[in-house]
Amino acid sequence: MSGVGVKEIKRRKAGIESTRQITNAMNLVSSSKLIRAREAAELSKPYAYFLYDMVLETAADVKKACREFVEKREVKRRCFIVVAGDRGLAGGYNMNIFREAESLMNKDTDMVIPIGKKSCEFFRKRGYNVVDEINSVETCKYDEIDRITKLITEKYKNKEVDDVTFIYTKFRSAIIQTVRVKTLFPVALEMMKPYGKEKSGDEKKVSPRRQYYPSAEEVFRELISEYTASQIYNGIKESFASEQASRRNAMQSATDSADDMLAKLDSEFNRARQASITREITEIAGGAEALK
Numbered sequence: 006m007s008g009v010g011v012k013e014i015k016r017r018k019a020g021i022e023s024t025r026q027i028t029n030a031m032n033l034v035s036s037s038k039l040i041r042a043r044e045a046a047e048l049s050k051p052y053a054y055f056l057y058d059m060v061l062e063t064a065a066d067v068k069k070a071c072r073e074f075v076e077k078r079e080v081k082r083r084c085f086i087v088v089a090g091d092r093g094l095a096g097g098y099n100m101n102i103f104r105e106a107e108s109l110m111n112k113d114t115d116m117v118i119p120i121g122k123k124s125c126e127f128f129r130k131r132g133y134n135v136v137d138e139i140n141s142v143e144t145c146k147y148d149e150i151d152r153i154t155k156l157i158t159e160k161y162k163n164k165e166v167d168d169v170t171f172i173y174t175k176f177r178s179a180i181i182q183t184v185r186v187k188t189l190f191p192v193a194l195e196m197m198k199p200y201g202k203e204k205s206g207d208e209k210k211v212s213p214r215r216q217y218y219p220s221a222e223e224v225f226r227e228l229i230s231e232y233t234a235s236q237i238y239n240g241i242k243e244s245f246a247s248e249q250a251s252r253r254n255a256m257q258s259a260t261d262s263a264d265d266m267l268a269k270l271d272s273e274f275n276r277a278r279q280a281s282i283t284r285e286i287t288e289i290a291g292g293a294e295a296l297k
Contacts, residue, residue, distance in 0.1 A: 010277040018270050025263035031094065032256035035249045039179065042246035046176060049242045053235040060192075060225075060232050067221045073162065074192045074229050084116040084136070084157055084166040085109070086189075088173040088241055089124035090248040091142050096258075098174065098182070098251035099123045105184045106172050116166060118153050120145070120241060136160075142245045147238060154234040161190045173240035174247035180254070182247035187240070189233050 064071050089102045102124070110117065110133070117133045119125045121142040128135055137156055139149045160166045169190040175183050217224045 011274065011281060014270055014274045014277060018267060018274070021263050021266050021270070025260055025267070028256045028259040028263065032253055032260055035253035035256060039246060039249040039253055042242070042249050043176070046239070046242040046246045049235075049239045053232070053239050056228065056232040056235050060228050063217075063221065063225045063228055066217070067225045071225060073226075074190060077191050078164075078167050080167040082114050082116070082166050083111075083168040083170060084118065084160060086118045086120065086153070086157070086169070086171045086237065087124050087128070088142065088171075088244040089119070089121040089127065090244075091122045092252075093123065094255060095248055095252035096255035098248055099127075101184050102172060102174060103127055105186065109170065109172075109186070116160075118157070121244075142241055142248070145241055147234070150234050150238050150241070154230055154237060157190070158230050158233065166190075171237060171240060173244045176243045176246040176250065179250045182250055185240075187236070189236065192229065 064075075085106060087102060087106045089099045093099065106117075112131075112133055115134065116136045117128050118137045118139075119128045119135060120139040122140055125135075125138050125140055137153050139145050139153065157166070157169050161169055168188065171187045171189050173185055173187075175185040177183060
């Protein structure tokens with residue numbers, strides 16, 4: 006029986022070692038991707054900040070176009086843009102996003118634009134009204150983001166939807182990633198302020214100092230569209246970095262667990278082998294004694 010125990014332990018060790026090699030390799034790959042993803046997320050921010058300030062400055066010179074995107078209205082139908090991962094094995098990364106999205110969505114009336122392979126699969130399998138999609142977060146192009154931005158802008162202008170909500174994962178650190186829900190339309194201009202500046206109650210209204218071509222309204226509409234696209238682009242980059250960090254943490258935890266299991270199996274193997282040797286010595290000694 007002891008011999009059988011040793012064989013079983015060897016079999017289990019071989020299986021765990023094989024799994025550990027996989028999780029360790031995925032950990033290394035995710036660590037490498039995380040470095041590039043963090044850089045991409047940081048590089049996407051300056052342009053978004055620039056557009057952020059431009060929207061604020063232009064809004065001071067327009068009224069009608071501003072109201073079109075800013076004024077709140079009764080919400081009868083909403084559109085959700087939901088960013089999840091391209092793959093699994095990332096801890097609770099994908100499920101945290103889906104849990105938050107489903108808690109806010111009405112399956113019968115709301116539209117959804119999933120971004121990422123897992124997001125596309127999730128909403129299509131459950132019968133949601135998918136009006137467009139981007140199948141990959143990692144290889145997502147700005148042209149694809151521009152396409153869905155134009156789609157949601159037109160739907161909001163035509164009052165096909167009364168609210169556009171963006172759900173993604175904010176990358177805070179390699180350890181902490183949080184699900185964020187952001188309203189894209191209506192634009193909350195009253196909540197915005199020039200980037201890097203504090204609000205002040207003494208701020209005076211500045212008279213228009215610019216000339217716009219073809220008109221201030223047209224420029225504002227283009228800026229709103231471009232600003233919205235930059236928010237989505239930055240959110241996708243943040244989400245990809247979060248996915249890699251979450252997967253790295255999950256694979257590191259799995260590798261550590263495999264190491265612990267192998268250490269315990271080594272102890273069991275040594276005890277089983279020692280018991281087998283002791284039994285064999287006892288049997289030999291017993292046999293020799295019987296021959297006397």
